[in-house]
Amino acid sequence: xxxxxxxxxxxxxxxxxxxxxxxxxxxxxxxxxxxxxxxxxxxxxxxxxxxxxxxxxxxxxxxxxxxxxxxxxxxxxxxxxxxxxxxxxxxxxxxxxxxxxxxxxxxxxxxxxxxxxxxxxxxxxxxxxxxxxxxxxxxxxxxxxxxxxxxxxxxxxxxxxxxxxxxxxxxxxxxxxxxxx
Numbered sequence: 001x002x003x004x005x006x007x008x009x010x011x012x013x014x015x016x017x018x019x020x021x022x023x024x025x026x027x028x029x030x031x032x033x034x035x036x037x038x039x040x041x042x043x044x045x046x047x048x049x050x051x052x053x054x055x056x057x058x059x060x061x062x063x064x065x066x067x068x069x070x071x072x073x074x075x076x077x078x079x080x081x082x083x084x085x086x087x088x089x090x091x092x093x094x095x096x097x098x099x100x101x102x103x104x105x106x107x108x109x110x111x112x113x114x115x116x117x118x119x120x121x122x123x124x125x126x127x128x129x130x131x132x133x134x135x136x137x138x139x140x141x142x143x144x145x146x147x148x149x150x151x152x153x154x155x156x157x158x159x160x161x162x163x164x165x166x167x168x169x170x171x172x173x174x175x176x177x178x179x180x181x
Contacts, residue, residue, distance in 0.1 A: 004078035012078070016071035023064035024132050030057050031125040037118040050115050058108045065100040072096060087144035092135045099131060 004012065030053065037049040072092065076083035084090050102124070110120050 002078070003080075004074075009075070009079060012071050012074050016068060016075060019064050019067035019071060020132070020136065023061060023068055024129065024136075026057065026061045026064060027125075027129045027132060030061070030121075031129065033057075034114075034118055034121045034125050037114070038122075046118075050118060053111050053114060053121075057111055058103060061107070062100065062103045065096065065103060069093075069096045069100060084147060086142065087147055088138040088142050090147060092138055095131050095135050099128060 033049045033053050037046045037053075040046050040049070073083065075081070076089055076093070081089050083093060107121075107124055110124065114121050
């Protein structure tokens with residue numbers, strides 16, 4: 001894929017950040033509702049908290065996850081970072097895909113069973129925000145470097161050296177400015 005233009009890249013970057021922020025916000029609300037259902041002594045508050053989970057937790061969260069994944073893939077393919085060129089990008093990709101799958105296979109059935117035992121939702125309430133925070137930190141600090149080292153063909157290196165000797169230039173760039181007589 002070709003590189004994204006500056007405006008397009010920034011548009012996708014903003015969409016990526018907004019989608020990830022929405023996902024974090026939905027996770028925070030999920031945590032508040034689960035905690036409320038666990039600590040309240042009022043049966044009405046507990047029922048309302050659990051009913052609210054069923055209304056918004058799975059599909060809005062999955063939508064935010066898919067939007068985060070889609071915009072991240074576009075940014076990965078359209079920028080110098082690539083999808084599998086740097087460790088931090090690959091780890092974010094794995095986290096995003098894993099969490100999107102877990103929303104469908106674990107959270108969705110867990111919410112259905114939460115009316116009987118909301119304690120089963122404590123695990124996603126702790127793990128999901130921690131993973132999303134970790135992914136955010138990776139975006140800022142970009143640790144670990146490249147997945148594979150760049151392998152340069154020695155023959156190419158000699159061709160470049162020969163070309164530099166023929167042209168009298170060591171590096172690419174503009175011709176040096178010479179003073180006129």
